[in-house]
Every structure is written in structure tokens, then in C-alpha cells.
Amino acid sequence: MEYFLSEEQKMICELARRIAEEKIKPVREHYDETEEFPWPIVEELAKADLCGVYIPEEYGGTGGGVFELCLAVEELCKIDGGIALVLAATALATFPIMLFGSDEQKKKYLPDIAAGKKLAAFALTEPGAGSDATAIQTTAKKEGDSYILNGTKCFITNGGEAQVYIVIAMTDKTKGSRGASAFIVEKDTHGFSFGKKEKKMGIRGSATRELIFNECKIPKENLLGREGQGFIVALKTFDVSRPGVAAQALGIAAGALEDAINYSRERVQFGQSISSFQAIQHLLADMATEVEASRALIYTTARMIDKDPKIRVTKEAAMCKLFASDVAMKVTTDAVQVYGGYGYMREYPMEKRMRDAKITQIYEGTNQVMRNEIALALIKEAARAKK
Amino acid sequence: MNFIVCIKQVPGTTDVKIDPKTNTLIREGVESIVNPFDSYAIEEGLRLKERMGGKVTVISMGPPQAESALREALSMGCDEAVLLTDRAFAGSDTLATSYTLACGIKKIGEFDLVICGKQAIDGDTAQVGPGIAEKLGVPAITYVKKIEEIDQARIKVERMMEEGYEVIETNLPALITVVKEINEPRLPSLKGMVRARKAEIHMWTASDIECEKSKIGQAGSPTIVNKIFTPPPRKGGEVLLGDPEEQAEKLVDKLRQAKVI
Numbered sequence: 001m002e003y004f005l006s007e008e009q010k011m012i013c014e015l016a017r018r019i020a021e022e023k024i025k026p027v028r029e030h031y032d033e034t035e036e037f038p039w040p041i042v043e044e045l046a047k048a049d050l051c052g053v054y055i056p057e058e059y060g061g062t063g064g065g066v067f068e069l070c071l072a073v074e075e076l077c078k079i080d081g082g083i084a085l086v087l088a089a090t091a092l093a094t095f096p097i098m099l100f101g102s103d104e105q106k107k108k109y110l111p112d113i114a115a116g117k118k119l120a121a122f123a124l125t126e127p128g129a130g131s132d133a134t135a136i137q138t139t140a141k142k143e144g145d146s147y148i149l150n151g152t153k154c155f156i157t158n159g160g161e162a163q164v165y166i167v168i169a170m171t172d173k174t175k176g177s178r179g180a181s182a183f184i185v186e187k188d189t190h191g192f193s194f195g196k197k198e199k200k201m202g203i204r205g206s207a208t209r210e211l212i213f214n215e216c217k218i219p220k221e222n223l224l225g226r227e228g229q230g231f232i233v234a235l236k237t238f239d240v241s242r243p244g245v246a247a248q249a250l251g252i253a254a255g256a257l258e259d260a261i262n263y264s265r266e267r268v269q270f271g272q273s274i275s276s277f278q279a280i281q282h283l284l285a286d287m288a289t290e291v292e293a294s295r296a297l298i299y300t301t302a303r304m305i306d307k308d309p310k311i312r313v314t315k316e317a318a319m320c321k322l323f324a325s326d327v328a329m330k331v332t333t334d335a336v337q338v339y340g341g342y343g344y345m346r347e348y349p350m351e352k353r354m355r356d357a358k359i360t361q362i363y364e365g366t367n368q369v370m371r372n373e374i375a376l377a378l379i380k381e382a383a384r385a386k387k
Numbered sequence: 388m389n390f391i392v393c394i395k396q397v398p399g400t401t402d403v404k405i406d407p408k409t410n411t412l413i414r415e416g417v418e419s420i421v422n423p424f425d426s427y428a429i430e431e432g433l434r435l436k437e438r439m440g441g442k443v444t445v446i447s448m449g450p451p452q453a454e455s456a457l458r459e460a461l462s463m464g465c466d467e468a469v470l471l472t473d474r475a476f477a478g479s480d481t482l483a484t485s486y487t488l489a490c491g492i493k494k495i496g497e498f499d500l501v502i503c504g505k506q507a508i509d510g511d512t513a514q515v516g517p518g519i520a521e522k523l524g525v526p527a528i529t530y531v532k533k534i535e536e537i538d539q540a541r542i543k544v545e546r547m548m549e550e551g552y553e554v555i556e557t558n559l560p561a562l563i564t565v566v567k568e569i570n571e572p573r574l575p576s577l578k579g580m581v582r583a584r585k586a587e588i589h590m591w592t593a594s595d596i597e598c599e600k601s602k603i604g605q606a607g608s609p610t611i612v613n614k615i616f617t618p619p620p621r622k623g624g625e626v627l628l629g630d631p632e633e634q635a636e637k638l639v640d641k642l643r644q645a646k647v648i
Contacts, residue, residue, distance in 0.1 A: 011580045018574055049577035062577050 001292055003299055005071070012068055015048050016075035020084075028080040031205030032352055037161050038083045038205050045087060046116020054091055055098070059110035065306035066240050070247035070298055077251025078258065081356035082203035086119060088248055089157035089206070092241040092364070093120035093166045096182060096233050099240070100225035105184065109164055121162035123153040123211055124234055131369050133168075133234065134177045138213060140169035145220050147171075147183065149213040152195065155363075159209030160194040163187045167211070168230045180230030184222045191216030202355030239317045242364055243302045246320035249328035249360035250294050256335035256353045257287050264338055280338060287331045294324040315377035322370035325360035332357040388441035388499040388539065391492055392432040392465065393519065394425035396449050396456035397509045410612040411478075421456045424504025426572040427565045432502050433464045434570065435537065442466045444495055448476055448487050454588050461583035462575035469495060473592040478605035481510070485518025487603050490596040492523060500542065501562040505530055516564035526557045532568040 005013070023044045031038050045051050054069040055061025062068070069091055076084035094113050097105055097120075112118040129135040138151025149169055156165075165185045172179035185192055195210030225233050261284055264275035274280050301316040332354040336343035343350040361367045399420040404413045421429070432443040445460040447453050448471040457468035471491045479487060492501060501523070506513035513529070520527030532552060533545040543556040547566050575583070593603060601607060627637045642648045 007584065008577075008581060011577060011584075015575065015577055015580065022574070044574070047576060048574055049579075053577070062581075 001296065003295075008062075008064070009068060009071055012050070012053055012064070012071050013075050016050060016072045017078075019044050019048060019050070020076050020079035024076065024080050024083055028083065028205070028349070028352075029346075031080075031083060033204075035199065035204045037207050038086065039161075041083050042086050042116060042119065051087065051090070051116035052114030055094065055110055055114040059106055060114035061110070065302070066243055067299065067302035067306050069244050070250075070302045073244055073247040074251040074254065074295075077248050078255030080205065081248060081252040081255075081353060081360075082205035084248065084251070085157060085203055085206040086161075088241075088244045089122070090120045090162070091244055092157075092237065093122040093162070093164065095237045095240050096122070096166050096224055097184070099236055100182070100229070100233050104221070105224070109184065113164065118164055119158050119162040120164040120166065121156050121158035122237070123156045123159075123165055123167045125155050126152060127154050131366055134180075134231070136168060136170060136180065138167070138169040139173070140171050140181060140183060142171070142220070143217075146217045147220060147223065149183070149185065149191070149216040149218065151213050153211040153213075154195075155198065155208055156211050157206055157208055157363075159207055159211055160197065161207045165192075165211065166224065166233075167213070168234055169213075171227050171230075175228065177231050178228050181227045182224040182230045182233040183218060184224055185213075185216065185218055189216055189218060201358060202352065203359050235314070238364060239313050240305055242317035242321040243298050243305070245360060245364045246294070246298045246324035247302075249321075249324040249357065250291065250298055252353050252357050252360070253287075253291050253294065253324070253328040253331040256332045256350065257284070257291050259349065260284060260287065260335040260338040267340075274338075283334050283338060287334055290327040290331060294327045297323055315374050318365070318370040318373040318377075321360075321364060322367050322374070325357070325367060328357040328360055329354075388435070388439050389497055390432040390435055390441060390443045391495060391498045391501045392425070392428045392443060392445045392460070393488055393501065393503045393516070394429065394445055394447050394456055394460060395422045395504075395507045395509075395515075396420070396447065396453040397422045397507055405615045410615050419452065419455065421459050422504055422507045422509075424506060424508070424565070424567065426504075427567055427569050428502040428504045429460050429463055429465065430570045430572040431534070431565055433573070435500070435534070436464075436466075439537065441499075444469065444498075446471070446488065446491050446495065448472070448479070448484060448491070451590075457588050458583045458586070459575065461586050462579040463573055464576075464579055467589070468586065469589045469591060471591050471596065475593040475600070475604050478608060479603065480608035480610035481512050481514035481518055482609060483603050483605075483607035485515050486522050486607060487596070487598060488515065489519045489522030490598040491591060492519065494591065494596050499539070499559045500537075501525070501560070503562065503564045505564045505566050513564070516562060520562035523560075523562065525560050525562055527562045527564070528555050528557065529564045531563045531565045534563075534569075 024041055049062055050072050052061030053064045053072050057063040073084055073088050097109055113120055124133055126136050140147040140149050167183045167185050168180055170179050171181040191214050193212045195212050198208040200208060264280050265273050267274045298320045301320050304311060305313055336350050336354055339350050342348050396419045399418040406413050436443050443465045444467040445457055445465045446469040447457055451472050454470055457470055461468055469491060471487055476487055503516035517527045528544055528546055530547040531544045532547040536543040540559055542559055542561055546553040546555050627634045
């Protein structure tokens with residue numbers, strides 16, 4: 001489908017494709033096997049200016065938006081759905097600074113992130129607070145010119161590797177969801193350490209780790225937005241970051257589809273290529289249709305966000321994440337089917353895509369939470385229309 | 388310091404077709420790329436600039452579409468690009484090409500080092516680099532795999548041989564041709580690509596570079612290509628059976644028959 005990309009957007013795609021093909025493809029198995037963090041790839045992304053595609057030029061980025069981020073993430077994920085997460089997860093923690101940060105905070109953090117010198121991580125989830133984010137137990141107590149953080153965050157993408165952390169903590173438990181605040185915490189702050197590094201089913205080239213705050217003292221200037229705004233920061237962030245996760249799912253699915261088509265033309269059974277069998281053709285047709293629908297939804301939502309940041313996109317962002325991740329799971333499963341026995345073998349890149357795809361249905365809000373948000377928005381819209 | 392990198396645009400495939408009438412490459416419908424060996428030359432030029440300061444100018448001779456190869460070099464970080472393009476250059480062999488590029492380099496002005504890839508993947512002659520050095524009157528060192536030392540006046544390099552390498556030192560200005568062992572070329576950057584798209588490429592014709600008409604294009608090319616063909620694949624050998632004495636006898640017979648001995 002023709003999406004009428006600008007010259008610069010085409011360049012982003014071309015560059016991301018080249019990095020994926022030339023730099024990531026030869027090492028994707030290595031990172032999947034070893035679960036090492038792909039620092040050499042981060043350097044490649046940095047040198048290519050891809051770390052700042054969604055950051056304004058005045059802060060060292062290339063001045064694109066959510067759409068440019070999605071394009072880069074999609075292309076990278078066609079080859080590897082885990083490694084590209086360094087970029088998407090950093091964006092998840094950079095958006096709150098872009099949306100709520102003061103001038104000083106933006107000047108302090110955005111240029112290094114745009115240049116790829118620093119990665120970022122977003123920390124909301126806790127052992128007892130996943131879908132029920134309001135149940136978080138981490139606290140931030142104000143003492144003079146500082147806040148003291150105590151608590152544990154888990155499943156934090158880029159954890160241990162990132163230099164900048166956005167942490168949601170309770171500043172006033174009596175106020176419930178209005179008692180949370182967002183903070184910027186830098187790595188190497190006294191009282192901030194890292195716990196267990198998770199061993200995962202997929203996206204194994206991405207670091208997922210526990211963050212531990214023990215009497216961690218940070219200056220009050222590190223409060224992001226106002227006190228009590230923590231969940232607003234989180235929700236507004238998800239509105240712009242979910243298309244990025246959706247783009248990850250889209251890339252994984254699109255890569256699987258491309259490989260499945262090529263494989264079906266090469267693989268011979270019963271004396272002919274399996275692409276000549278209708279059973280395979282229909283599978284490929286469904287896969288391609290779903291991938292394209294997913295792309296159209298994501299691109300349209302991303303363009304909406306970039307065109308007018310005032311439009312509320314909670315529903316559309318949730319739809320992107322929900323649809324693209326379900327499509328990714330289905331398409332990668334079917335792609336393994338097209339590959340048959342070879343698809344199940346780790347020697348081929350297909351089973352990995354299936355493992356990588358699964359997480360996209362779970363993180364940045366489970367797909368069940370996505371459906372709740374979409375439904376809530378629908379009901380609100382209908383109620384408003386009645387008035 | 389001023390570094391000049393010579394590049395050539397070549398077909399992005401080894402499966403090239405030859406026009407049987409003109410004995411030249413058919414370029415239509417084939418994706419064009421920067422000659423891979425020239426990418427190492429670009430990278431080395433950029434690394435020298437980063438180390439020593441100065442400027443990297445990239446130059447090519449070719450049809451107007453060779454502009455895209457120069458833009459690729461600019462997107463990697465080269466400062467200026469020159470394309471020598473004129474119908475009068477058409478049909479150049481390696482001698483005329485060397486002369487034309489040397490004239491272009493003279494027009495660019497002062498330079499310290501010219502860097503070329505060891506050869507182009509289409510013609511595979513490896514003649515143009517040394518040819519340019521000859522026309523410029525500077526020393527040439529081919530097959531450089533490492534620059535050991537360089538300062539304003541001298542360069543010391545490792546020249547790759549079949550076994551081992553030579554260490555050669557010479558005065559600047561000079562010309563080197565590089566092999567792929569020298570570095571790993573960088574990818575372009577997004578900012579570089581945006582800059583390269585807008586950058587002006589200097590387009591120079593024969594009259595711009597003060598060259599003698601008799602030394603350029605077909606007129607300046609003593610090489611005559613009669614025919615280009617792919618040699619037929621060699622047939623498998625013959626195995627002589629029997630004990631060593633019998634084999635030796637059979638072999639001597641065969642060699643006598645073939646009038647080798």
C-alpha cells in the first residue's frame with residue numbers, strides 16, 4: 001500500500017533496513033542465545049541518528065515524531081523484534097520528559113538520548129501492581145530539597161543498561177491514584193540498585209530487570225510535572241508510546257510474512273513449490289491482509305498524534321497495540337506453519353519471531369486492558385453525544 | 388589536510404550483460420552502487436579527516452546518474468563532491484579515465500593524499516589508481532591494508548602481499564589504493580542523508596578541467612575491445628588407474644600424444 005512517505009521518512013526506512021540487514025541480522029541469533037545486551041547495535045543506531053528520530057531538532061533530534069519512531073521500529077523489527085526494543089523502550093521513557101519536562105529537564109536529558117549516548121527506561125510495574133497500576137507500593141517522601149524513594153519495580157525494559165529512569169511512586173497514599181508522582185532517577189544514584197535480571201521466552205536481546213530503591217535520595221528538581229500527576233504522566237505517555245509497541249508487533253509480523261512468502265516459493269513438495277497450493281496461498285493472503293490493516297491503523301494513529309497533539313488518542317493507541325499484537329501472534333504462528341518442521345527449529349528465524357511476538361500482547365498494558373480502555377472510550381463518547 | 392577519494396559507480400550485481408555491438412556494459416535496469424572497494428577508500432578518507440582535520444573531496448567520472456554514488460559518499464560524511472561528466476568522456480579506457488580524473492583532481496587544487504579502491508568490481512583492472520598517480524606525478528602505493536603513520540609530509544603504510552605485507556614510506560602528496568582489510572565502512576547517518584540530498588554536486592565538463600581533447604574519451608583510449616565472452620567451464624580431468632608404475636606409463640603416453648614431452 002502507498003502511504004506517501006516524505007523523503008526523510010523514506011530515508012529513515014532505508015537506513016533502518018540497512019542497519020537491520022547488515023548489522024543486526026548477522027548477530028540476532030547470538031543475542032537470542034546469550035541474552036547479552038546489544039550495545040554494538042545501540043552504537044550503530046546512534047551513529048545513524050536513529051535514536052533521535054522522534055526528538056525535536058532543538059534538543060539534538062532530527063525533528064520527527066511518533067510516526068518516524070514507528071517507521072524505524074517497524075523496519076528494525078522485521079529482522080529482530082528484541083534488539084530494536086532498545087529504541088522503543090527508550091522512547092517510552094523519553095516521551096514523559098518531552099510531554100511534562102521543564103525546559104531544564106529537557107535540556108539536560110534529551111540531547112544525550114537523541115545522540116544515543118544514554119538509554120532510558122520507564123518504571124511503573126511492580127510485583128503486586130501490573131494491570132492494576134494504582135496498587136503501586138513504591139513511595140517518594142519529600143524531605144527538604146529532596147525526595148526519598150523506597151520500593152521495588154519489576155520487569156523494567158532496559159533496566160540496568162539505561163542511564164535515565166522515569167519512576168512512578170506514591171507521594172501521598174491517602175489520595176489514591178491522585179497521590180502518585182513521576183520522577184527522573186539517574187543510574188548510579190545512591191540507594192538505587194538493580195535486582196534480578198529476568199530470563200525470558202522471547203525478546204532476549206532486550207534487558208528486563210528489577211529496580212530497587214532503598215532510601216534513594218534525589219533532588220526535588222527531578223520531579224516530573226507536578227506532585228500527584230504521576231498517573232496522568234503515565235497515561236499520556238502510553239497514548240503516544242503504544243503505537244511504537246504496535247510498530248514492533250507490526251515489524252515482527254511483516255518480517256515473518258516476507259520470509260514465509262519467499263520460503264513457500266522455494267520449498268518443493270509433491271514436485272512443486274508449496275506456494276502453488278491453495279492451502280498455503282490462503283494462509284499467506286490472510287497474513288498479508290492483517291499485516292496491512294495493522295500498518296494502516298498504526299500509521300494513521302501516529303500521524304494523528306504528530307499532526308495535533310491535543311487530540312485525545314487513548315482509544316486509537318489502544319486499538320493499535322491490541323490489533324497489531326494479536327496480528328503478530330497469529331501471523332508468526334502461521335508463518336511457522338508455512339515453514340513446517342523447519343519453522344520449529346531454532347536454526348531458522350521463525351520460531352524466535354513467535355516467541356518475540358507474544359510479549360507484545362502483554363506489555364505496555366495487556367490486550368485485556370486495551371479492550372477495557374477502548375470500551376470505556378466508546379461508552380464515554382456515546383454518553384457525550386447524548387448530552 | 389586535503390584528502391581526495393576517487394569512486395566509481397558500478398552495477399550492483401556480478402551478473403552483468405554486455406552489449407554485443409559496442410562491447411560495453413548494459414547499465415539499464417541494473418541497480419547501481421558505489422564500487423565496494425571504493426567504500427573502503429571513502430571510510431579511510433573520513434577516518435583520516437577525523438584524526439588529522441581537513442576536508443574530504445570525493446570525485447567520480449561517469450554519466451549524470453553517477454551523482455547518486457557521490458550523494459552516498461556525502462551522506463557518509465564527505466565534504467564536497469565532483470562529477471566529471473561529458474559525452475566527450477564516453478568510451479574511455481583506463482588510460483583516458485586516469486588522465487581525466489587527474490585533470491579533475493588538479494582543478495580541485497592542493498591535495499595531500501588521493502585514495503582509491505584497489506579496483507572496480509565491473510572492470511577489475513586495478514589500473515586507474517596507479518594511472519592517476521602517474522598523471523599527477525606523485526608516488527603510488529597499491530593494496531594498502533593499513534596506514535601506520537601519517538603526518539603533514541609523509542605516510543607509512545602496510546601493503547598487502549600474497550604472503551605477509553610490505554611496509555612502505557613515502558612523501559606526500561601521494562596516492563594509495565586500499566583493500567577491504569583496511570577498515571569497515573560506516574553506514575550513512577540520517578542527518579548526513581538529509582544534508583547530501585540538498586548538497587550541490589560540482590558538475591565539470593571537459594572544457595572545465597583543461598584537458599587535451601586527444602587524451603580523453605574514445606580518442607584517448609588505445610585499448611580496443613574486440614570481443615567479451617565468458618570462457619567455457621573447464622571439463623573434469625581424467626583419472627589414470629592402475630598401480631603407480633602403470634599410471635606413470637599411461638601418463639607418459641598421454642603427454643607424448645599431446646606432444647608435451
